Structure formats: C-alpha cells, structure tokens
Amino acid sequence: MDAKAVQTLNLPGLTRPEKFVTRTGCSFTRPAKPEKLQMTRRRVVLACSYNNVPASILESEGHKFPLEEELILKNRSQQIQPYLNGRCVYVVGMMGSGKTTVGKIMSQALSYSFCDCDTLIEEEVDGHSVADIFKLYGESFFRDKETEALNKLSLMNKLVISTGGGAVVRPINWKYMHKGVSVWLDVPVEALAKRIAAVGTGSRPLLHDEAGDAYTAALMRLSALFEERGEFYANANARVSLENIAIKLGRRDASDLSPTDIAIEALEQIGNFLKAEDGGYAR
Ligand SMILES: Nc1ncnc2c1ncn2[C@@H]1O[C@H](COP(=O)(O)OP(=O)(O)O)[C@@H](O)[C@H]1O
Ligand SMILES: O=C(O)C1=C[C@@H](OP(=O)(O)O)[C@@H](O)[C@H](O)C1
Numbered sequence: 001m002d003a004k005a006v007q008t009l010n011l012p013g014l015t016r017p018e019k020f021v022t023r024t025g026c027s028f029t030r031p032a033k034p035e036k037l038q039m040t041r042r043r044v045v046l047a048c049s050y051n052n053v054p055a056s057i058l059e060s061e062g063h064k065f066p067l068e069e070e071l072i073l074k075n076r077s078q079q080i081q082p083y084l085n086g087r088c089v090y091v092v093g094m095m096g097s098g099k100t101t102v103g104k105i106m107s108q109a110l111s112y113s114f115c116d117c118d119t120l121i122e123e124e125v126d127g128h129s130v131a132d133i134f135k136l137y138g139e140s141f142f143r144d145k146e147t148e149a150l151n152k153l154s155l156m157n158k159l160v161i162s163t164g165g166g167a168v169v170r171p172i173n174w175k176y177m178h179k180g181v182s183v184w185l186d187v188p189v190e191a192l193a194k195r196i197a198a199v200g201t202g203s204r205p206l207l208h209d210e211a212g213d214a215y216t217a218a219l220m221r222l223s224a225l226f227e228e229r230g231e232f233y234a235n236a237n238a239r240v241s242l243e244n245i246a247i248k249l250g251r252r253d254a255s256d257l258s259p260t261d262i263a264i265e266a267l268e269q270i271g272n273f274l275k276a277e278d279g280g281y282a283r
C-alpha cells in the first residue's frame, strides 16, 4: 500500500462495509475499528450502506454507478427528512433548466409523489398543450391557471412540484410556494439554449418567435427572459448553481452534469436551508 496515499478518515455513523465503488479511485480496507477507514489510491470495490458517509469521499472519476448514486441520494434525503416534515418541494428555474427531469429524481429519493405544474394545467384545460393554451386563450389566461394550480398544490404535502419557468414572476405564486420549500436550478443560458435547441421550441411558446438557427434563437430569447426574471428566481429558499457543481466535481462545465448530479446538490442545498431555518439543531 502506498503509504503517501494513505489517509485516515473519521466517518461517523459508518457501520459495516458491503460493496461500493469509490469515486476517486480510493480503496478501503476494513479497519479493526469500524468508525475509521484507511484509504489508498488504488481502486477496489467496496460498498457501504451508510448514513453519514460524506459525499466528499464519493467523488467521481467522471463515471458514476447506479448503486453509488442511489446511496448518495438516499443519504441526502434521509438527512433532510426530519427537517422537511412532509412539506412540498417546489423546483423553480428558467425553461429547460431541468425542473421536470431533476424533480422526478428528487421525488424518488424523498419517497414523495411528483407533480409537474404545467401538466396539471393541461389536464385542467381539456388536455390542451401549454403551447395550444397560449394560442387559444393567451398567456394571461395561462398565468391565471398557473396561480390556481399552485394554490391547490399548496394545500397538499409530500410532493415535489416542478413549476413552469414563469411561475416566479407573480408574488401571489410565492405566497403558495413559500408554504413549502423552493429550490432554484440556476443553469447558464448557454446550457439552456443547447438543451432547448436539441428538443425544439415547439412546447415552449415564449421561444417561438426568434429567427435564426435554433440555438441562437433560443439563446437570444432566454437571455432576454432571464434579464427580466433573474431577481425573481432568487426568492427561492435554496439555489443550485450548475457552475458551482461543475467546479466542485471537477467537470468541464455545466453541460457535463447529469440530472442526478444536480438532484444530489439540490437535496444538499435544501438541507442547508432547512438546518439554518431550524437553527441547525439536529432532531
Ligand atoms: N442535466 C441535464 N443535462 C442535459 N440535459 C438535461 C439535463 N436536465 C434536463 N435535460 C434536458 O433538458 C430538456 C429540458 O428538461 P426539463 O426537465 O423539461 O426542463 P424544465 O422542466 O425546467 O423546462 C429536456 O430535453 C431534458 O432531457
Ligand atoms: O418560462 C415560462 O414562462 C414558461 C415555461 C414553461 O415551462 P418549463 O419551464 O417547464 O419549460 C411553461 O410553463 C410555459 O411555456 C411558460
């Protein structure tokens, strides 16, 4: 064993190793005393089903394994449950920021149900798509339906709710969302434009009018929208900066992050908010 590489970690709460893949090619040998682990730089496979295994030792060498992701998601959600107390989690952010995609992952980790606010509105308006609702009845009608939907959802619990990108603009909507906990997926507009260009602007009526190639058109419109709305997203209780996650995980840029990477960070940021709200006292 390379002595230089050996570090001793105090891992409170670690009980017994089974099988898991480390994320920095670290290896563990089971010490005599379970609460201490020795790490070397060689990759071995070891799994812990643990509470409080710091995610920092689960750093990826650029690839993750479902078991490891499950462990971390579960770990994060177990840490926040006592503070969340069944309150709904609202995911806010610009169009294309991953609210629906990441929201579903978070709901599974929290054993919550998932609700997409746009889908709820479509069901309320005879199954018309959001784009058709804009066309048939106009944006103001859509916004009223959005407020009605958020009002209804605010009476429920144990839901992860992915909101529509414009929900943050109306103060009344925040009155409803602040009955739960809100998290803002803060994604660089370039990454948003790339994602939306890949799927097309058909489902997003506010991106329809720009001329030019799909990416440039989306980038122009999203930049203008963010200019108008940026301050409203900042009302969220927690913020997930994809640029910060990329730096933390040593990735090239925000486009290099999976929805699960973002869900893990979202749960961590929600946890930070809840602990601060609670005076940091463990339950
Ligand atoms: N982390 C990610 N990396 C790459 N593409 C993503 C990521 N998260 C979401 N997407 C894609 O971006 C598009 C928008 O995602 P979606 O969840 O619908 O966002 P929103 O609900 O915020 O508009 C979808 O095509 C989705 O597959
Ligand atoms: O940003 C917006 O104003 C909108 C975002 C859309 O939802 P997504 O954020 O899920 O695309 C949808 O609510 C509608 O097209 C308006």
Ligand SMILES: [Mg+2]
Pocket (backbone or CB within 6 Å): 099, 100, 116, 118, 162, 163, 164
């Ligand atoms: Mg959505």
